[in-house]
Amino acid sequence: MSIAWYLVVSALIFCIGAGGVLVRRNPLVILLCLELMLNATNLALIAFARMHGNSDGQIFALIVMVVAACEVTVGLGLIVAIFRRRLPIDVDELRELQG
Amino acid sequence: MITTTWAWLVLLFPLLGATVNGLGYKRLGRGGAGAIGTAAIGLAFACAVGALISLQGHDAEHRALVSSLWDYAVTGDSGVDAKLSILVDPLSVYMMLVVTGVSTLIHLYSVSYMSGDHGYSRYFAYLNFFVFSMLVLVLGGNFLMLIVGWAFVGAASYLLISFWYRRGTATRAGIKAFVINVVGDVGLVLGTFFILRHSGTLDFLGTFRAVEGGAFAGHQGSLTAGCLLLLVGAFAKSAQIPLHTWLPDAMEGPTPVSSLIHAATMVTAGVYLIARMYPLFEQAPAAADTAAIVGCVTLLIAGTIALTMTDIKRVIAYSTMSQIGYMIMAVGAGGYVAGLFHLMTHAFFKALLFMAAGSIIGAMAGGQSLEKMSGFRRAMPFTFGCFVVGGLALSGVPPFSGFFSKDEILAFVGSRGGWFDALYVLGYVGAFLTAVYTFRMIFRAFLGEPCAEARELEHGHLAHAEVPTNPANGEVEDTDVGFPGPEHTIAERALPMKVAMSLLAFGATFAGLLQIPFVDSVITRFLEPTFAESKYIHADPSDGLITFGLIVGTVIALSGIALAYRIWVLKPGSAAAWRERFKPAYTLFVNKWWFDELIDLLVVRPFAAFGNFSRRTFERVVVEGTLVDGTTSIVRAGSSAVRAIQTGFLRYYAALLLLGGAAVVLYFLIAAS
Numbered sequence: 001m002s003i004a005w006y007l008v009v010s011a012l013i014f015c016i017g018a019g020g021v022l023v024r025r026n027p028l029v030i031l032l033c034l035e036l037m038l039n040a041t042n043l044a045l046i047a048f049a050r051m052h053g054n055s056d057g058q059i060f061a062l063i064v065m066v067v068a069a070c071e072v073t074v075g076l077g078l079i080v081a082i083f084r085r086r087l088p089i090d091v092d093e094l095r096e097l098q099g
Numbered sequence: 100m101i102t103t104t105w106a107w108l109v110l111l112f113p114l115l116g117a118t119v120n121g122l123g124y125k126r127l128g129r130g131g132a133g134a135i136g137t138a139a140i141g142l143a144f145a146c147a148v149g150a151l152i153s154l155q156g157h158d159a160e161h162r163a164l165v166s167s168l169w170d171y172a173v174t175g176d177s178g179v180d181a182k183l184s185i186l187v188d189p190l191s192v193y194m195m196l197v198v199t200g201v202s203t204l205i206h207l208y209s210v211s212y213m214s215g216d217h218g219y220s221r222y223f224a225y226l227n228f229f230v231f232s233m234l235v236l237v238l239g240g241n242f243l244m245l246i247v248g249w250a251f252v253g254a255a256s257y258l259l260i261s262f263w264y265r266r267g268t269a270t271r272a273g274i275k276a277f278v279i280n281v282v283g284d285v286g287l288v289l290g291t292f293f294i295l296r297h298s299g300t301l302d303f304l305g306t307f308r309a310v311e312g313g314a315f316a317g318h319q320g321s322l323t324a325g326c327l328l329l330l331v332g333a334f335a336k337s338a339q340i341p342l343h344t345w346l347p348d349a350m351e352g353p354t355p356v357s358s359l360i361h362a363a364t365m366v367t368a369g370v371y372l373i374a375r376m377y378p379l380f381e382q383a384p385a386a387a388d389t390a391a392i393v394g395c396v397t398l399l400i401a402g403t404i405a406l407t408m409t410d411i412k413r414v415i416a417y418s419t420m421s422q423i424g425y426m427i428m429a430v431g432a433g434g435y436v437a438g439l440f441h442l443m444t445h446a447f448f449k450a451l452l453f454m455a456a457g458s459i460i461g462a463m464a465g466g467q468s469l470e471k472m473s474g475f476r477r478a479m480p481f482t483f484g485c486f487v488v489g490g491l492a493l494s495g496v497p498p499f500s501g502f503f504s505k506d507e508i509l510a511f512v513g514s515r516g517g518w519f520d521a522l523y524v525l526g527y528v529g530a531f532l533t534a535v536y537t538f539r540m541i542f543r544a545f546l547g548e549p550c551a552e553a554r555e556l557e558h559g560h561l562a563h564a565e566v567p568t569n570p571a572n573g574e575v576e577d578t579d580v581g582f583p584g585p586e587h588t589i590a591e592r593a594l595p596m597k598v599a600m601s602l603l604a605f606g607a608t609f610a611g612l613l614q615i616p617f618v619d620s621v622i623t624r625f626l627e628p629t630f631a632e633s634k635y636i637h638a639d640p641s642d643g644l645i646t647f648g649l650i651v652g653t654v655i656a657l658s659g660i661a662l663a664y665r666i667w668v669l670k671p672g673s674a675a676a677w678r679e680r681f682k683p684a685y686t687l688f689v690n691k692w693w694f695d696e697l698i699d700l701l702v703v704r705p706f707a708a709f710g711n712f713s714r715r716t717f718e719r720v721v722v723e724g725t726l727v728d729g730t731t732s733i734v735r736a737g738s739s740a741v742r743a744i745q746t747g748f749l750r751y752y753a754a755l756l757l758l759g760g761a762a763v764v765l766y767f768l769i770a771a772s
Contacts (some may be wrong), residue, residue, distance in 0.1 A: 022750050030749075092749075093749075094749075095747030096747065097744050097745075098747030
């Protein structure tokens with residue numbers, strides 16, 4: 001099977017993720033969409049690893065998973081903190097940090 | 100112990116004293132500071148005596164010992180050999196003995212004299228630091244140490260002149276002294292550079308060897324320029340014309356400070372410098388002649404100004420300038436031993452005169468004007484005796500010390516012949532002036548109708564100012580700290596002052612007996628190893644000249660005293676008639692030959708105008724307006740433009756990131772295809 005199919009699927013998932021990050025306002029959903037984007041890259045990496053026949057891409061995908069786990073921890077922590085302070089669960093409302 | 104170890108100990112004790120007094124002033128209390136300060140200098144003096152005895156144990160040819168503790172920077176070929184080294188030879192041991200000896204007595208005097216002052220511990224810390232600096236100056240074995248000591252004594256002098264820092268006059272005088280001394284420091288550093296360039300070493304002995312070995316053959320200009328620049332340093336430190344205006348103002352400091360720094364030790368550093376550098380000056384006769392002429396001019400001008408001053412300390416200050424003029428003239432002409440002999444006797448009698456003046460100032464409750472003093476003879480017999488002994492030594496009346504030393508200088512200058520004869524004659528004119536102004540001071544302060552303070556003192560009441568005022572301008576003192584304190588002390592009532600003054604009076608009377616023409620020559624024999632290479636060391640004046648000088652010196656001193664007696668005792672009030680008769684001269688002298696105004700016009704005003712111009716145009720317009728403000732306004736404009744992007748919407752940031760990433764990917768795709 002051609003590698004192109006894997007890449008098409010990967011790009012599709014990446015775009016769905018990116019679109020979600022850009023348009024959704026709920027931070028939890030944004031976090032989910034970020035996970036989609038990361039996994040799309042993972043798919044592409046594994047596909048390339050398969051193509052080249054070595055394990056570099058796979059190792060890199062593993063690292064991406066570690067980073068994703070960390071990122072989720074931080075992101076969920078932030079969401080819990082927002083919730084605890086009774087702030088609106090809406091990223092457009094949380095925009096005090098501006099020039 | 101070997102000789103150099105003694106010398107290092109001489110340096111160590113004052114440094115320890117300054118450190119302990121400077122850091123421990125809260126714990127020590129008043130008694131401790133004075134005791135530690137005095138003991139430190141006393142121990143230094145004891146070690147200096149140890150160094151002297153140890154040095155005399157060496158052969159005459161091996162009496163120049165160098166000891167180096169460590170190297171700061173030694174570069175092989177370029178000639179910089181900066182070491183922490185000292186040179187112990189008869190000259191430095193001689194200076195060491197004079198400095199520590201007089202300093203010990205002045206510390207002892209200060210224990211009582213400064214007892215009413217709030218800054219007692221600070222005073223002793225400064226004074227010990229000064230002694231340490233002065234010892235670094237005289238012991239330093241290379242130009243680097245000399246420059247360090249030179250700058251340190253300048254700093255110590257500044258600190259002590261401005262000691263009573265609530266007095267505006269004192270702080271201004273301190274700044275003036277410091278600025279003029281820095282001019283001298285610059286001269287010294289530049290002179291060192293001129294010499295280092297051809298000698299290739301900073302070490303004194305190495306430099307002298309290089310000079311004798313012909314390092315300056317074909318570079319005579321460099322040597323003369325270097326020596327003239329060294330003279331700038333010497334003139335600034337030793338208050339020679341035209342860099343002398345700071346010394347009279349330096350009388351704003353406490354009287355023991357005037358006695359130690361501005362009479363006995365620091366101001367003679369210039370004499371030491373020329374004597375130390377004699378191999379250079381003998382190769383650069385133009386510079387040596389300049390020194391002799393400037394010394395002669397200074398001794399005359401200072402003598403004339405001293406005739407008209409009414410502030411007792413300023414009279415003695417001008418007298419100091421005049422006496423240092425003699426010394427500079429002597430060492431400039433090649434009479435190193437004569438100059439250094441006068442340095443020692445002058446240290447004794449001038450320190451004594453200042454101490455006695457301090458005692459009278461105490462009796463006047465801080466007043467310094469001769470106009471107000473009179474008739475203290477019966478009220479203060481001890482001070483009167485000391486003042487007369489000091490005055491007789493200063494005037495050069497036999498057998499007091501100043502007679503022999505001054506006469507040796509003048510006899511040597513006279514023996515040089517040629518145009519030195521002019522200096523010889525002018526030196527005697529100066530001696531006449533010395534006798535007149537010294538006894539003018541004595542007769543006005545001690546004889547005549549007793550003033551109110553003197554009458555009170557005869558009944559046992561020391562004058563006490565209700566409201567302390569600054570004697571210089573009559574301003575009421577700011578009596579928090581940093582002012583002389585409400586209490587005053589006189590020698591009659593303080594044992595330490597009496598002891599110090601008695602010992603100095605002994606020195607002022609008998610120090611001259613060390614070197615009597617035709618009888619003995621202790622100083623010459625002691626200093627001979629240092630000046631062995633000098634071409635003037637055996638150029639002794641003829642017997643006839645010496646005998647003539649002894650007679651003329653006596654006659655001139657006595658006639659000066661007689662004139663002063665006639666004007667101020669026999670016919671009181673006749674001074675006014677003299678002022679009228681010589682009105683132009685009087686105006687010139689009382690305005691101090693307008694040197695302050697001249698320097699103000701030639702140096703201070705142009706510099707101030709240039710500074711103001713720079714501030715108004717360059718600083719305000721170019722630096723502040725264009726460079727500083729320009730930079731900030733560019734940054735501000737740029738940042739306000741960029742700031743608009745920071746909307747706070749997370750989605751914008753994410754979109755920008757994505758767009759940016761996509762753009763990079765596109766670029767690489769296009770670039771690859």
